[in-house]
Amino acid sequence: MLETNDSLNIIKVRNAAEPEFLQAVTEVAESVLPYIEKHPIYKNNKIFERIAEPERVIMFRVPWIDDKGEIQVNRGYRIQMNSAIGPYKGGLRFHPSVTLSVLKFLAFEQVFKNSLTGLPMGGGKGGSDFDPKGKSDNEVMRFCQSFMTELSRHIGANLDVPAGDIGVGKREIGYLFGQYKRLQNEFTGVLTGKSLEWGGSQIRPEATGYGLVYFVEEIFKTQGKQLLGKTVVISGSGNVAQFAAEKCIQQGAKVLTMSDSAGFIYDPEGIDLAKLAYIKNLKDNLRGRIKEYISEYPSAQYFDGEKPWGIKCDIALPNATQNELNGEDAKKLIANGCFCVAEGANMPCTPEAVHEFNSAKVFYAPGKAANAGGVAVSGLEMAQNSLRYNWTREKVDAKLKEIMHDIHSICVKYGTEEDGHVNYEKGANIGGFVKVADAMIAQGVV
Numbered sequence: 001m002l003e004t005n006d007s008l009n010i011i012k013v014r015n016a017a018e019p020e021f022l023q024a025v026t027e028v029a030e031s032v033l034p035y036i037e038k039h040p041i042y043k044n045n046k047i048f049e050r051i052a053e054p055e056r057v058i059m060f061r062v063p064w065i066d067d068k069g070e071i072q073v074n075r076g077y078r079i080q081m082n083s084a085i086g087p088y089k090g091g092l093r094f095h096p097s098v099t100l101s102v103l104k105f106l107a108f109e110q111v112f113k114n115s116l117t118g119l120p121m122g123g124g125k126g127g128s129d130f131d132p133k134g135k136s137d138n139e140v141m142r143f144c145q146s147f148m149t150e151l152s153r154h155i156g157a158n159l160d161v162p163a164g165d166i167g168v169g170k171r172e173i174g175y176l177f178g179q180y181k182r183l184q185n186e187f188t189g190v191l192t193g194k195s196l197e198w199g200g201s202q203i204r205p206e207a208t209g210y211g212l213v214y215f216v217e218e219i220f221k222t223q224g225k226q227l228l229g230k231t232v233v234i235s236g237s238g239n240v241a242q243f244a245a246e247k248c249i250q251q252g253a254k255v256l257t258m259s260d261s262a263g264f265i266y267d268p269e270g271i272d273l274a275k276l277a278y279i280k281n282l283k284d285n286l287r288g289r290i291k292e293y294i295s296e297y298p299s300a301q302y303f304d305g306e307k308p309w310g311i312k313c314d315i316a317l318p319n320a321t322q323n324e325l326n327g328e329d330a331k332k333l334i335a336n337g338c339f340c341v342a343e344g345a346n347m348p349c350t351p352e353a354v355h356e357f358n359s360a361k362v363f364y365a366p367g368k369a370a371n372a373g374g375v376a377v378s379g380l381e382m383a384q385n386s387l388r389y390n391w392t393r394e395k396v397d398a399k400l401k402e403i404m405h406d407i408h409s410i411c412v413k414y415g416t417e418e419d420g421h422v423n424y425e426k427g428a429n430i431g432g433f434v435k436v437a438d439a440m441i442a443q444g445v446v
C-alpha cells in the first residue's frame, strides 16, 4: 500500500489549497487504491497520480456591463480533466461559490461518472463565480456572451462539449450557443441541454432526476421493494430536484420536502404533480423563493435556514449542492428509519455522512452513479447531433433506463462485499476507474 499512498500524498501536497478537490480524490482513493495494489499495471503506470491531474486548466477574465452601465468583472474557468475515452464533457456552473477547487472536484467526479455511462465521453467542468440571482435577462445574456467569447477558443463538438449545472439552464445555454455560433460561424453540437427546436434531445431536462429515480428502483429490485407508498425527502428545487420529484410522484411515492439555499418546505400531505407545477413555475419563470409555497399551500410548513434531513422518511435524495448533508444529518435520517440515500447532486454527503450510511448498511448511491443519467442523455444528444436526427421521447427514455440499469450492474460487479451487501461507492469508483485507466495505458504516457 505504501507506493499507492505515496501517490495520494503527492496529490495532497500539490493541491493543498483545494479542499473540495482533495475530498473527492480521497473518497475515490479509499476504494481505488486497494484495487490498484492488486493490479500492479495501474501502479506501474502511475495512473492514480495522472488521473488526478487535469490535462488542462483554463482561467479567464469575464468583463461585462450591467444594466446601470457599470463594468463588472467575473472569473471564468474550464477544467479539461481527462480525454482518454472521449471529448471532455461536463457542465458549467454559475454560482458565487465557484472556485478552482470546486470545479476541479466536479471535473474529477465527471471522469468516473462519464465512464460509467458506457458512452465515449471524457470529463470536464467549468463555470464562473457570476451570480445569476437578481440579474436581469439582459445582464445574464451579456455575461454569457462575454464568457463564451473566451471559452469558444477552447471547446468544440469533437473537443469539449459543455452543458448546464447550477445556475445554468436552458436560458443560459441559449445565450451561450448563440454567441458560439456567431463567433465560429457554424451550427454544431458544441453544447448539450439545447432546446428541442435547435438541436436538443428529448428527456435531457428530465434526465438527471428521472435517472436518479430509475437507479433507486434498480436498488429496490435487488431487495424486492418498490417505490409505491414510500416517503421521500428531497433537497433543492432546481432542475434535478424537480424531475426527481416528478418521477417519484409518478411511481406512487410521497414527496414530503423541497428546499432552496434559504430553507425548506415540508408538506405532510405530499407534493403532488399540481403542487410541483407551482414550484417549477416559481423557480424557473418567477425566480422566486421556496418559502412562497406556504402562501399557496397553507397546510405546509416552512423552515427558515434549515435542511430537510430531520423529517422522517424512507428515502433521501440530496439534490442541491456539495456537502449539504453531514454526519449529524445522516444519524438523524438513520434514526428515523431512512434506508436509501441516492445523490442527485454531486458530493452532497460529507465523508462523515457516508461513513454513517455505510456502517448502518443504508443503501448509499453516490452521485457519480446515481446522477449519471443527465450526462448520459447529453451523450445521446451528441449522438443525435452527429446523426442530424432526433429520437423520440420514448426511445431516449428507454435508453436512459437501460444505461441506469447497466451502471447499477457495474456497481454490483465491483462493489459486492463478502457478506453480500453492495457498497455502491466502491463499485462506482472502481467500475468508473478501470475503463479510463485501461485507455490511458493504451495511449501511452501522455
Ligand SMILES: NC(=O)C1=CN([C@@H]2O[C@H](COP(=O)(O)OP(=O)(O)OC[C@H]3O[C@@H](n4cnc5c(N)ncnc54)[C@H](O)[C@@H]3O)[C@@H](O)[C@H]2O)C=CC1
Residues within 6 Å of the ligand: 164, 165, 166, 167, 168, 169, 208, 236, 237, 238, 239, 240, 241, 259, 260, 261, 262, 319, 320, 321, 322, 324, 344, 345, 346, 371, 372, 374, 375
Ligand atoms: N443539471 C444536471 O443535469 C446535473 C446536475 N447535477 C448536480 O445536481 C445539483 C443541482 O443542480 P441543478 O439542479 O442542475 O441546479 P439548479 O441551478 O437547477 O438548482 C440548484 C438547486 O440547489 C439549490 N442550492 C444551491 N446552492 C445551495 C446551497 N448552498 N444550499 C442549499 N441549496 C442550494 C438551489 O436553490 C436550487 O434549488 C448540483 O450538485 C449539480 O452539480 C448532477 C448531475 C447532472
Ligand SMILES: O=C(O)CCC(=O)C(=O)O
Residues within 6 Å of the ligand: 089, 090, 091, 092, 110, 113, 161, 162, 163, 164, 165, 192, 346, 371, 372, 374, 375, 376, 378
Ligand atoms: O450533461 C452534461 O454534460 C453535464 C452534466 C453534469 O454536469 C454532471 O453530470 O454533473
